[in-house]
Amino acid sequence: MSRTDDIIAAVATPPGRGGVGIVRLSGPALQGFARQLTGRDPAPRKAMLAEFLDEHGRAIDQGILLYFPAPHSFTGEDVLELQGHGGPVVMDMLLQRTIALGARPARPGEFSERAFLNDKLDLAQAEAVADLIDAGSAQAARAASRSLSGEFSRVVHELVEKLIELRMFVEAAIDFPEEEVDFLSDERIEHQLSDIIEAFDVLNARAEQGRLMRDGLTVVLAGRPNAGKSSLLNRLAGHDAAIVTDIPGTTRDVLREYIHLDGLPLHVIDTAGLRTGGDAVEAEGMRRARAEMDKADCILLLCDEATGDDPAVLRRDLPAHITALTVYNKVDISGGKAGRRNSERQFGVSVKTGEGMTELIQQLKGLAGYRPGGEDLFMARRRHLDAIDRARAHVDAGQAQLTEMRAGELLAEELRLAQQALNEITGEFTSDDLLGRIFSSFCIGK
Numbered sequence: 001m002s003r004t005d006d007i008i009a010a011v012a013t014p015p016g017r018g019g020v021g022i023v024r025l026s027g028p029a030l031q032g033f034a035r036q037l038t039g040r041d042p043a044p045r046k047a048m049l050a051e052f053l054d055e056h057g058r059a060i061d062q063g064i065l066l067y068f069p070a071p072h073s074f075t076g077e078d079v080l081e082l083q084g085h086g087g088p089v090v091m092d093m094l095l096q097r098t099i100a101l102g103a104r105p106a107r108p109g110e111f112s113e114r115a116f117l118n119d120k121l122d123l124a125q126a127e128a129v130a131d132l133i134d135a136g137s138a139q140a141a142r143a144a145s146r147s148l149s150g151e152f153s154r155v156v157h158e159l160v161e162k163l164i165e166l167r168m169f170v171e172a173a174i175d176f177p178e179e180e181v182d183f184l185s186d187e188r189i190e191h192q193l194s195d196i197i198e199a200f201d202v203l204n205a206r207a208e209q210g211r212l213m214r215d216g217l218t219v220v221l222a223g224r225p226n227a228g229k230s231s232l233l234n235r236l237a238g239h240d241a242a243i244v245t246d247i248p249g250t251t252r253d254v255l256r257e258y259i260h261l262d263g264l265p266l267h268v269i270d271t272a273g274l275r276t277g278g279d280a281v282e283a284e285g286m287r288r289a290r291a292e293m294d295k296a297d298c299i300l301l302l303c304d305e306a307t308g309d310d311p312a313v314l315r316r317d318l319p320a321h322i323t324a325l326t327v328y329n330k331v332d333i334s335g336g337k338a339g340r341r342n343s344e345r346q347f348g349v350s351v352k353t354g355e356g357m358t359e360l361i362q363q364l365k366g367l368a369g370y371r372p373g374g375e376d377l378f379m380a381r382r383r384h385l386d387a388i389d390r391a392r393a394h395v396d397a398g399q400a401q402l403t404e405m406r407a408g409e410l411l412a413e414e415l416r417l418a419q420q421a422l423n424e425i426t427g428e429f430t431s432d433d434l435l436g437r438i439f440s441s442f443c444i445g446k
């Protein structure tokens with residue numbers, strides 16, 4: 001665990017020029033520190049106009065000084081903010097001055113880590129702070145804000161409480177072995193178990209939505225040369241990202257664009273057209289195309305309907321576990337039907353005129369199970385979903401112990417393991433290693 005008895009300092013505002021820039025400090029005895037820096041005693045939680053002085057007593061900057069005495073601060077320690085003029089040189093001079101006075105530069109995420117260690121935030125909330133800063137849409141920001149306020153943690157805790165309650169009940173039964181079998185046949189246990197499993201499903205659905213909102217959906221555009229993949233990339237991106245020509249084999253590299261569909265982040269990946277032959281460069285392009293397809297959430301298999309390109313052969317070749325939509329392109333010249341075809345996996349479009357595009361996009365959102373504007377979702381990460389999955393697997397195993405073996409002890413143990421897995425989400429049960437990994441991905445000054 002990191003030491004928290006020293007003073008950390010960092011520029012909390014983004015690098016570059018801005019109206020105001022903030023150097024933030026956290027640690028012990030910052031009142032004296034403020035006195036040395038400004039020659040004045042700061043009043044707790046009161047904005048004070050002050051001069052930030054260098055070692056010769058000259059003003060580096062004139063700014064607002066904020067002092068939050070422990071424990072009533074963001075980190076739970078003394079916090080000092082020097083709100084100066086937002087230029088990179090001023091900020092650096094202020095930071096260097098605080099270091100000369102005994103502070104040390106903060107590591108990424110160290111302020112949030114201290115807030116976590118001092119119980120100001122649980123782990124899911126600390127992660128939500130970072131997700132709020134990284135939010136790419138208003139929906140994502142609202143979801144992160146809901147997690148930051150503790151909504152996600154509250155739902156997780158409710159489920160943990162249910163697990164504890166049931167475990168106590170089962171453990172009480174184990175303490176009276178002669179009655180155990182009867183006790184375990186008690187319908188209450190079955191009921192509570194199915195109640196818990198239902199709560200897992202609800203939690204999982206909400207968290208999965210939140211994860212989608214955070215990580216987005218990766219869609220790979222694949223198909224024969226000239227099918228219109230790069231044209232589709234450009235239309236989705238809204239600008240000329242990729243070169244489009246009528247020469248088959250135009251795209252050789254993998255191209256990536258990041259867009260939003262009603263708040264759903266979409267990573268769209270354009271690839272080299274698949275065909276036999278082609279030179280070494282094109283062959284490498286196709287190899288990379290297939291590597292991207294293996295990692296996709298969804299593949300759009302494009303074909304040029306105007307030339308009668310049959311997608312069946314390529315479709316058989318796709319990675320089996322990944323959802324694929326077949327997109328018949330160029331209906332403006334083929335005369336084919338635009339929009340949904342025989343199944344929800346087949347669409348006719350004209351990338352050129354835009355016909356059928358709305359339906360295709362609608363289907364993409366639907367595939368992800370994405371519900372725009374979902375007011376009940378909270379930000380979640382893959383780490384959280386993994387923990388939910390593991391906890392759920394323990395509950396399922398416990399249920400099997402009960403119904404098949406009437407083994408109360410084993411059920412109790414599975415419930416304990418489920419509880420432990422869920423506690424990883426809020427950080428009641430974590431390793432230093434995990435904390436290190438989480439906080440080091442934050443920005444400096446957060």
Ligand SMILES: Nc1nc2c(c(=O)[nH]1)N(C=O)[C@@H](CNc1ccc(C(=O)N[C@@H](CCC(=O)O)C(=O)O)cc1)CN2
Nearest residue numbers: 012022024066068071072073074075076081120129446
């Ligand atoms: N200038 C500035 N703006 C900021 C932050 C900051 O650190 N500085 N924040 C940093 O992320 C966010 C606000 N988060 C904060 C969270 C808690 C406390 C705080 O002082 N908490 C005390 C008192 C609570 C109260 O008065 O109700 C506490 O929890 O005891 C301050 C900021 C966003 N804006």
Ligand SMILES: Nc1nc2c(ncn2[C@@H]2O[C@H](COP(=O)(O)OP(=O)(O)OP(=O)(O)O)[C@@H](O)[C@H]2O)c(=O)[nH]1
Nearest residue numbers: 225226227228229230231249250251273350351352
């Ligand atoms: N008429 C018509 N032409 C289209 C449509 N979509 C694309 N094209 C044309 O088809 C040709 C090939 O388009 P690209 O987007 O480069 O095709 P691609 O699949 O990226 O091809 P490669 O990069 O070679 O694999 C270009 O001349 C486009 O203008 C469409 O909907 N209708």
Ligand SMILES: [Mg+2]
Nearest residue numbers: 229230250251
């Ligand atoms: Mg192309």
